[in-house]
Amino acid sequence: MEIKNIFVKPIDRDIKGVIKVGQDDSANIKQELEEYVVTRELQKHFADFFTSYRRGINGNTDKMGVWISGFFGSGKSHFLKILSYLLANKEVDGKTAFQYFEEDNKIANSMVLADMKVASTVPTDVVLFNIDSKSEVNGKQSKVAIVSVLQNVFNEMQGFSGSNPFLADLERKLSYEGKYDLFKEKFEDSFGTDWIEARNDFDFIQDDVIEALSDIDFMSEEAGRNWCEKATGEYKYKVEDFAALVKKYLDKKENNHHIVFLIDEIGQYIGDDSKLMLNLQTVTEDLGTACQGKAWIIVTSQQDIDSITKTKGNDFSKIQGRFDTRLSLSSANVDEVIKKRILEKNDTGKQTLSLLYDDKATVIKNLILFNDGIEKKLYSGRDNFAEVYPFIPYQFNLLASVLTSIRTHGASGKHLAEGERSMLALFKESAVNVMDAEAGAIVPFNMFYDALEQFLDHSHQGVISRALENDYLNPDHEKECFDVNVLKALFMIKYVKEIKANIENITSLMVSNINDDRMALAQKVEEALKNLVRQTLVQKNGDIYVFLTNEEQEINRAIESQNVDSSEVINKVSELIFDGLYDEKKYRYPAFNGRYAFAFNQIVDDKPYKANQSNDITLKILTPNSDELADDATMRLISGQGNNVLVVLPDDRSFLDEIRSVLQIEKFIRYDATNAITKFEAIKEAKKVEIRERNAAAKLFLSESLKNATIYVGGDRVQTNAKDITSRINDALGKLVSTVYHKLSYIDAAMSESDIRAMFKSNGGQLSLGGVSSTQNELALREVRDYINMNTSRHTKTSMKTILERYLKAPYGFVEADVQWLIARLFKDGDVALFVNNEAVTLISKTEEEIIRYLTRKEFNEKLMMETKVRANEKQKKSVKEVMKELFGITPSSEDDDAVMKSFLGYADKLKVDLDKLDIYYSNQPKYPGKHLLVYGKKLMSEILQMKYSSEFFDGIDKKKDDFLDFAEDYEPVKKFFVGEQKSIFDRAIKLMNIYDDSKTFVVDNKIEEVVADANGIMKKETPYGEIFKLPELLDEFISLYGTLLTEMQKPVSAAISEARQRVFDELEGKLCHDVLKDRFVKLFSEINEKAETCNNVATLQNIKVEADALKVRCLNEIEKKEAELTPQPEPTKAEDNAGEDVPTPAPVKPIKKRKTISIKTVNNATSWQIETEEDVRKYVAELEKKLIGSLEDNTVINVEF
Template sequence: MLLKEMFAKPIDRDIKGVIKVGQRDEENISQELEEYVVTRELQKHFAEFFASYKKGINGNTDKMGVWISGFFGSGKSHFLKILSYLLANKEVNGKKALDYFIEDQKIKDPMVLADMRLASTVPTDVVLFNIDSKSEMSSKQSEHAIVAVFLKVFNEMQGFCGSIPILADLERSLEEVERYEEFKTLFEEEFGKTWEASRHKFDFIQDTVVDVLVEMGFMSEPAARNWCEKVGEPYNISIESFAKLVKDYLDRKGNNHHIAFLVDEIGQYIGDDSKLMLNLQTVAEDLGTACKGKVWIIVTSQQDIDSVTKTKGNDFSKIQGRFDTRLSLSSANVDEVIKKRILEKTPTAHQTLELTYEQEQTIIKNLIVFNDEVEKKLYSDKANFASIYPFVPYQFNLLASVLTSIRTHGASGKHLSEGERSMLALFKESAAKLINKEVGTLIPFNVFYDALHQFIDHSHSSVIIRAADNSIINPDHEENCFNVNVLKTLFMIKYVKEIKATAENITSLMVDNIHADRMSMKEKVDAALKVLVSQSLIQKHGEIYVFLTNEEQEINREIENQVVEMGDVILKASEVIFDDIFPDKKYRYPAFNGRYTFAFGQWVDDRPYRANQSHDIGVRILTPQSEYSGEDATLKMMSGQSREVLVVLPNDNTFLEETRVALKIEKFLKLNTATSLPKFEQIKDAKSAEMRECKERAKLFLIEALKNADIYVNGDKAAIGAKDVSARINEALSKLIASVYHKLEYITRPMNEASIRGLLKSSNQQVLGLEEVKDANVHALNDMLSYIADNSALHMKTSMKTLMERFMKAPYGFVEDDVEWLVAKLFKEGEIALTVNGSAVTLLNKSEDELVRYITKKEFVDKLLTERRQKANDKQKKNVKTIMKELFNTTSVADDDDAIMSSFKKYATNLMSDLEKYEMMYQNKAFPGKKVVAKAKNSLRSIYQVQAAGEFFDTLSKQLDDYLDLAEDLEPVQSFFAGSQKEIFETTLDLMAIYEESKTFIASPEIEAVVADIKGILTKEQPYKEIPKLPEYVEKFRTLYNALLTSLEEPIIETINLAKARIFEELENKPYKDQVSAGFRVRFEELYDKVEKCNNVAKLQSIKAEAEALKIRILNEMATKDEVLAKEAARKAAEEQKRMQQEKGIDGGGIVAEPVVPMPKVKTKKNISIRTVSPTISWEIETEQDVDKYLAQLKARILKELAEDTVVNIEF
């Protein structure tokens, strides 16, 4: 039986896969309605659509949008057109569209049919259009693009001009007054052509338009001319205005009139433009609000509405509300349509195919095998085989993916994207091509290419055309060349992610008969792939083969010409090994729970990876490019001489080649040399993906190489049991470390900061478990002490940093905690001495926390110095204790060097504190012993600065006599300040200070004699024995001095009395006497009090002048008050006179009185002392001329004091 005899309907009959929007021929529409298959899925969609649609018929609704989604080729455009026929209830070949559905019983549910009948009874204008084809090329950039297209098709639906909307407005205005037909008739009579045929060339007809409008009386000529000028201007209409335009149209129509806008490919038109999506949202919202369900918008899109709105990033919740009805067409719908419309078999053929499958099912199942993660459907049973034959189930989904990918990457122009190639057409044409084949024939996947080739982009199709003409690929110039067919298959799956183009998968795609030998077919495919690779038409990426376009072939040549040095390849391999496969930077030694980690150098061949490779040990990977690779004896010698693990990779360069290719692609992409090629960015992205794949394959090959590598360590090939790469290298490192760090075993017990803190506690009894660590790490302690001692012998101190550097490297490998504990232990045992910044650190002068901080913190790693400790002998200890007894009057019971030194410094600190107090007293008083105190301070400060115990004992022993002498000299000084001598001495000093101030006024030999005796004691360097004489001398001085004071007080008091009497004499008749007299008395009482309390002759004499000054000051105060009172009295007298004159004013005869006498001036009184105006303190007069001279000087000074309106009062 031939294939063509198997189908229920002729497979080669003329079927339009998808009738494009705009095609209106009845034959096609009739066939379309007759053969339209309503699948199970479509049954639901029709039900849902018409249930929503009737809401606008029976009432009001603003949910008047329908969103139909489905993958490319799923039949969504076809479904949209069928809806347009049903809503218009179009009559085709004498039958209504709905009748086709009723007669063929396409709809099973009577309720759905009832809704469809209801819709068909409503008068409806159906506007079906592809929005991309209706949109002007430039208008898509406008944010009003959607409403502009809707206005265009709305105008066209009414017979108005679609391309010039302002012209449509004129037509609409004429139609509204029922004069549009008149206008068209007059226009045709005058112009000679119909209006519809001429209006799109308005520039050529506008004079005629003006004449006709004027002739009709519709416009005046100026108005018509003015309107014509506006035709060429940009036209914009708001969405609100458009919605009102549609609403007005429906109102005029009445009778529940509907409009249905059916928009194909709205999703493709909008793309990623959020402005267009917002425009569609507003159109739907305003039409829904204005027309209340009488206008519907039904659109198609490859994406469902949720996906579209989500990717736009704005709030499109309103559009989701308007497009409440959402219908999604799946691949199952397409499968069912194809099976029923194309592949339906005759009963005989169906039975034959079922029997064939029963006999051959095992062979068939083994014949077509895919090794992808994504499932490929195969025949499920005999019924499935019979219904799909001669196709294979996987081809439905795979071809859908191919169509989508070609539409994106390889379609020519807009034909494919507009739906000219549907799944239905492709299956029909592919089957028709093999109709003369016998049963058993299968449609290989390459046959679909022939149904698509005229729509394939030239950059793709030209590759296949040239391949067919290539003598190497097609030596016999066959029309159906197997090699070319493999190339076609590779092209179709080039951009499909669901299948990998491996040789096995390609073999399954090329199976053309159920009796084919898969092994032979595989050999043919391998041979074809090899030829195609050799001709650079395809490229192999690991196990995957990739079709190359012309541009990709050119780019591949560019890539191959890129120069990549082997050094770059090795470096990239190093990155993969040490950053990805084996990223460990340190080896963790298993002892003590991984306490010890060892950094190692990383090398590949002779190239270090990363800059810092100064490690004790290393791992060196040797590739097949290494000169030492394969030389067993040389490798053993290398591993014995170096502290390295040698990992020798097998002699397989695959990973290097994959890396080289990846680097060439990377270099090409950076240089960007082929930007002039079409689709370069797209190819560039593909090459970036290819580069990543090459790198991934290189990594996999490298992992395998490392798993099978030979490993050399410590001069021999290592027997490594592990298989994992990391485990193998780590096992080798453990062998290397056991050899290199052989003194690591000196650490028998791990210690930490807590261990150090416990060790340094002041009392060993407080340290729990101390005995357990008594013998810990003995060999490590001995090694460190020996190293420090050797340095000390060379007069060098050893820093903590130096100890770290030595003992953390080979052959020790200790960690910081180990080194720190060893230092703390040696210090605690008294074996080493520590200094920080030159200051000695001991168990006594530093707290536990301070000691731990010095030893463990990095800030002190350079500052903490160690040296072998020198211990004091018995004589040195005795000398220090003797000094302490004499100088501090104490004894030390301690025998430890640090304890003795600490005790000495503690007492020295106390003594220094006393000495500093003495010095403070010396600043104010001339106390004895100042030199001794200064000497003691210097001596104590000097010894206090000695930090090392050895130096401390040595220094004090050498200066024993000096310190004993100091103790002897210091003893009376301490007694002086501690006892009553200081008080007596200080009192005497104070009296002598008073005497010194007053001695000018004292003329008493007796007082001067007593003062001489006192000063004789006070000025001695060591007056301590004579201080007891001072009380007697002091008493004698006070007696004489007080008598002198009493004799001098009388004239001073008399001066005060005279001044006081003068003041109160002047005050007697003053009006303010009572107000100020008490205050004046207080001021004079203060002077009397000063005299009484004064013990200083000099100060007593100054009180006399103070009394005179007080008198003058008070007199001036009274003068000021008098002046104020006088001025006030004069002012009042003047006012009184003025008042009296005003009362007399003008007499009865009208004669004006004489003017008032002006107010007399008030003079200011100025009080001064005679001493102020006397030129000298005394006058020496011998002649009359002397008298005249002095009087002249006195006159001049008095006149200087005298001013206008001033009275000078001179006090004698």
């Protein structure tokens, strides 16, 4: 059965594919009304529209805008025109538009039909037009473009001039005054041509117009000329004036008269021009306010109103309020129309197709497949197959996307852009192309191109045309060429996102019969694609094939000429692997929760990725470009020669080709100056998208290569069950790490800084369950200790930096915390000595916190040095313990050398402080016993406290053990002397002996001297401590004897004081100064007498006698001086002068004698005279004479007291 026989209506009948606004012949209108399909979607839209429209009929409303949106070719213009027929209730072939709808039962809801009937009975002026065709050439430039078009079509609807608003205003004025018909008659009489025909040539008929206006008495000739001059100027369109014109027009009509402006493609006209959108908003708002629902504006647009107002960026909320009725036509609506109008089958056709599907259902399902993850509707069953045949369900949505994308990307010509190609026409013409074929033929997607071709722009048409003439693709120049048909299909989907142009999908697009062999078709498609790629008509991006325009082909040739070095490709491969597919920077050893992470060198084809790669292990990847590629045995040999994981990629260059293309495109965009090519910017942007796609493809291909790579480690081929890239490489790295870092197992316990702190707080090692000492990380400790011992034997200290560098590398692979703990353990155990800036670091010299900082902070890695520590021998340790026990009374609890040293020095420092305190006693009293021992003890302590090394300490104590033990023995009685009663006894003895020493010149007493000798004999001993108990008795005896002697010696002193007192008071008696001086003299002599009576020192007592004589002399001199002051002076005698008056006579000057008392003892210093001869007498007398003469003074009387 031929396909043309399966349809209800002839498939090749004449159908207007696009119902253009302006086409108005009766035959077309009748066909439109008869065949118009009211889909389920349109049922709702008719209901919504007439519900809203009814508000303007039954009352007032300012919501009088209708916005009809739908994708390109969706039938919105047709819907608009049908509405115009219904609102005008147009009559065609004896029936009104409403009757066509009513009789054909097009509307299912009776309420909606009732609203339509009401609307059809209301007198309505319908103004239907395409705004782009009605607009002037430069009309869009004006901010009042919308209102100007509306006013012009409004004028035209009334029979007035639609091109000259001045003339329209004149005609309107004439009409209002009832002179319009008369004017037209006069003009025709004058000019000889009908006014309607002639008015478009207004510039050339002005005289006739003026004459006709004058003849009907409308205006004078002069006024007419003024008006004509004005009418040639620029007309000022105003929205408010237009709204007023419409309202005035409606007011003059019968009650409830309506006018409807139906504007097609308003969205395309406005575009991105916010001025036009603002003008539409203003005119809609003013018209709604002025006419209150009697004037409507209905528009169509590819965009819905919400999206178009958002994209403009301004506040268009008011227009959204005016266009309250919004109707959106979807692809489902188009599908239903196409199925009803052109694809409806007759009964025989349905039966034939149903049976055909039943027979081929499985074949059909396996024939048409898509693998891009985006839904493509296929046959759902026999009924669906019969309904859409000879098409496939996916073609409806896909073709709609194609039309939109072609128009969006500028591939369409003028007619397609203006909407002259509908989905209905494309399906109808494509069906016609296969109508002579037998049932089973299917319209391949490329066939839609033929229906579209005449509406495409030349650049796209030209590619297909030249392909048909290409001798390589079409050597016989046949009209139908499979390679070119594939090219057509690729063009159709070039800009469509809903399908990926890979071989599988293209094969499905090219299915032309349900009996096609898909495998053979796929091979044919693949071969065609290769041919198209070779001819640079198509570009391959990964597994995607892209149609190329002329400009794109030229640019691709320029891109292909870009030079890309192989090293650049390898750099990109490295980047994709090491910064994406396998972005691990270190391999984490599974022990201790990944504590050990090993950095590895990253190399692709002998080219390191990034600089400064000096790690112990290497991940090396060989691409198909590598010169090292060889057979399996050679690869094993190469992998065994170094610490490498060798990853050999399969011989698939897809990822390399993609990367090379990416680099060529990037260079072209960066450096090429081909931007003179038409549409270059758009193509350049497309190339940027292509870069992303090719990068993604390269990553995908490279990922597959890595998954299927052969991996070698240590001369063996790695066998692994892992499938993903990371696991495969990690397994290989794990094997390599186990080999390279084979001493990592020496660490059996992971340690940290907190463990170091805990170590310093504890006193010993750990014990196992059996009681035997158990050391963690014992093998590691032995390794480090042996290394330090070796360096020490070479007289070299080892820095922490050197230790870290050695043990962080292979074959150890320790982490810093491991090494820090190992050194801390060796230090704590006394195996190593530490130094910072050549200063020993010990538990004595530094705090635990300082030592931990030295061990763990990077700033000390170079400063912290170490060497094997010389440990104390048993003899030295024994000596130290003996000294500590004897000297400090303690026994050390630790066996650690540093701990013992620290403890010893602590006690030594305390002892030195005690000795310093005792030294204060000797500073105050040098006669205390034990001073030399104290000095010696301080010297011993100072020497030991200056020691920094434990070896020096133990050796020093051992050598001076006897000195320390002797000091300990001798120091004990000294310490007891100062803390017990002995010191107070000794203080008493010192005091009494000092008294004796002061008086011994005057003491002539054998018994006293014997007692003093015995006491001094005890006190002057170096160690008198055993005899101090004898001193109290001796001191008591001394006090008794000395007291008796002192009493006897006090008697003459007291007599001398009494004698001196008596002499002074005898002299004072009867003197004028007696009362002035008496009391003070009494006090002075009482004080010296009391001093003599209380004196316990003979020497002092003897001196008091001298003091008494001196006091006597001082008092006598004071009496003499005071008496002279108190004695009155004699009055002078008087003589008479010449006048007989008395005149004082000057008394003769008589010098006043002073008196001075001296003691004979002050003149004669000698305590005794030794006289043997007369000469001795004369000598002593001469000396006394000399001194007495020397004491003489002028007018002075000397009184010598004996």
